[in-house]
Every structure is written in structure tokens, then in C-alpha cells.
Amino acid sequence: MSDVAEFTLNLQVLQVQGLGRIVQAEEYLCQAQWTVLKSTECPYATHSLLHRNLGLLYMAKENYEEARYHLANDIYFASCAFGTEDIRTSGGYFHLANIFYGLKKLDRADTLYTKVSEIWNKYLNNHYQVLSQARIQQIDLLGKRFETDTGLDEAQEAEAIRILTSIWNIRESTSDTAPQKTIFVLKTLVMLYHLMxxxxxxxxxxxxxxxxxxxxxxxxxxxxxxxxxxxxxxxEDAHPVT
Incomplete structure (x- = not known):
């Protein structure tokens, strides 16, 4: 396994485990950053993952200027790898929004939370439409139903729940002045749990x-x-999967 591939795997493990051990995480991420920077074959997705973890690290250290720098790079590299409107890019927007929210820059935070909500809503609705069409075709051909699913792996489902629930909790505090935004997130959560x-x-x-x-x-x-x-x-509850 190459150094970059090994660091990619370890970064993914670190992301799942969290950044509770800040000193250990910082030492590791500095090594990872050096390896990625000197590599000529490092994919955009690995750059994105590295910068996202560095952003989270500096958020934990309350160094928000450095965190913003790394999250901006995360968004750039994720956009290069997956596109600006992809769910894999949305995590960078979400963490950046959290920084702005904590700094009381609420307009900027609101814009990013809205973008994240829209990305997830579009993904889930599009995925549901694809499943619905496939289900109709299967019923016509075989008399059976497709099992509903999200198209996500376990980690992505957990991330979706965490992100959308966090945004909903924030939206609830402004539901009197902007109820449509709260309802939009709730409807997105409805679709997520329905597909799950x-x-x-x-x-x-x-x-x-x-x-x-x-x-x-x-x-x-x-x-x-x-x-x-x-x-x-x-x-759909009345017609269970067979």
C-alpha cells in the first residue's frame, strides 16, 4: 500500500473515531499533510478528506481562522472530485456554517445551512424517484417490490442524520420567523428515514x-x-416488501 493510500485509510478511521485526542490527531494530520503535499498522484478526494479533518482539528482547538482555511480547501477539492452540489461536498459547507454560526455571523451560516439542506433534499428525492421507477418496472415484470434504501453506506447515513438533525435544531430556534426553512429540513429528514x-x-x-x-x-x-x-x-407501510 502506498503512503497516500495508507494515510487515506487512516484519515477515514480518524474521521469516524473523532478528534477527541487533539495532540495525537494534530501530530498524525501533520504527517498526513506532508505526505499528501509531496505526492504527485494524490486524488482530489484525499486532499478533501485531509483538509476536512484539519478543519475539524482547528475547530476543536478554537482556531477558527485556520479552520476556515482548511474547510475552504476541503470544499474546493471535494468540488473538483465530486461536484459542488454533491452530498460528499456538503460536509465542508456544513462545518463552515457551524463556524460562522458560532461566530454569530448568522447570515453566512444561514446561507450555508440552506445549501446543505438543498443538496441532501435533492439527492434523497432524486434517489427516491429512481427507486420508484424501478419498483414500478419490477412490479410489472415480477409482481414483487424493490426494497427501499438510501443508496448510502452506514457512515454516510449516520452523517446525513447528524447534519440534518443539527440543522433542524438550529432552524427550530427561528421557526417563528422562518417556518418554511424548518419545514424544508423536516421534510428532508422524513425522506431520509423513509428510505432507511x-x-x-x-x-x-x-x-x-x-x-x-x-x-x-x-x-x-x-x-x-x-x-x-x-x-x-x-x-408503503401497508404493503411491506416481499
């Missing part, structure tokens, strides 16, 4: 969205769209 086949969680978030829409007297169109989500969940 966790119908109880999907229904819970859908009901939260519906209650908020009614409380804030939002349009019939908005309330109906949430009702449609609830109907979708109920209908």
Missing part, C-alpha cells in the same frame, strides 16, 4: 412539519405536500 425504512421516525418528523405548518398558518399547498408525504409512508 424507519417509518416511525419518518412519521414523527412529518407530523412535526405538519403541526408547524398549521401553527404558522402556511399555505394549503404546503400543508398538502406534507400530507402527501404522510400518505406515502402509510401506503
Amino acid at each position: 425504512m424507519n417509518s416511525s421516525k419518518a412519521q414523527e418528523y412529518a407530523m412535526r412539519a405538519l403541526d408547524l405548518a398549521r401553527e404558522q398558518q402556511l399555505s394549503d399547498q404546503e400543508q398538502n405536500s406534507i400530507q402527501d408525504l404522510l400518505s406515502l409512508i402509510s401506503a
Whole structure:
């Protein structure tokens, strides 16, 4: 295994384990940074992963200027590797938003939280549409149903839950002035849990969205769209996968 490949694997492990041991993490990431910088074959995705972990490290150390620098590089390299609107790029936006939120730069944080929510919403809805079409074709051909899934691995599902739940918690504090933003995140969580086949969680978030829409007297169109989500969940629960 090459040095870069080994560091890529270890960076992924470090990202999962967290950055609780700051000194150890800093020493390791400095070595990783040197290895990546001197390599001529290092893929953009590895650069992104390195800078994201460095950004998280400096956030833990409360060195927000350095953290912003590395997260900006994370976003750049992730965009080169996957595109600016990819869920794998969204983590950089999310962590950068957290920095702005902590620094009370709320407009910048809001813009980035909105972008992250939209990226995940688009991914989940597009994935659901693909599954729905495949399911229709399979029912027509075989009389069976496809199993619903997210198209994500376990770590990505955990990241999606963590990111979207965090944004929802922040949105809740402003739900009186911007209820649509809160409902948008809730509807995204509904789709995520629905695709994960966790119908109880999907229904819970859908009901939260519906209650908020009614409380804030939002349009019939908005309330109906949430009702449609609830109907979708109920209908698919009534016809379990075979």
C-alpha cells in the first residue's frame, strides 16, 4: 500500500473515531499533510478528506481562522472530485456554517445551512424517484417490490442524520420567523428515514412539519405536500416488501 493510500485509510478511521485526542490527531494530520503535499498522484478526494479533518482539528482547538482555511480547501477539492452540489461536498459547507454560526455571523451560516439542506433534499428525492421507477418496472415484470434504501453506506447515513438533525435544531430556534426553512429540513429528514425504512421516525418528523405548518398558518399547498408525504409512508407501510 502506498503512503497516500495508507494515510487515506487512516484519515477515514480518524474521521469516524473523532478528534477527541487533539495532540495525537494534530501530530498524525501533520504527517498526513506532508505526505499528501509531496505526492504527485494524490486524488482530489484525499486532499478533501485531509483538509476536512484539519478543519475539524482547528475547530476543536478554537482556531477558527485556520479552520476556515482548511474547510475552504476541503470544499474546493471535494468540488473538483465530486461536484459542488454533491452530498460528499456538503460536509465542508456544513462545518463552515457551524463556524460562522458560532461566530454569530448568522447570515453566512444561514446561507450555508440552506445549501446543505438543498443538496441532501435533492439527492434523497432524486434517489427516491429512481427507486420508484424501478419498483414500478419490477412490479410489472415480477409482481414483487424493490426494497427501499438510501443508496448510502452506514457512515454516510449516520452523517446525513447528524447534519440534518443539527440543522433542524438550529432552524427550530427561528421557526417563528422562518417556518418554511424548518419545514424544508423536516421534510428532508422524513425522506431520509423513509428510505432507511424507519417509518416511525419518518412519521414523527412529518407530523412535526405538519403541526408547524398549521401553527404558522402556511399555505394549503404546503400543508398538502406534507400530507402527501404522510400518505406515502402509510401506503408503503401497508404493503411491506416481499
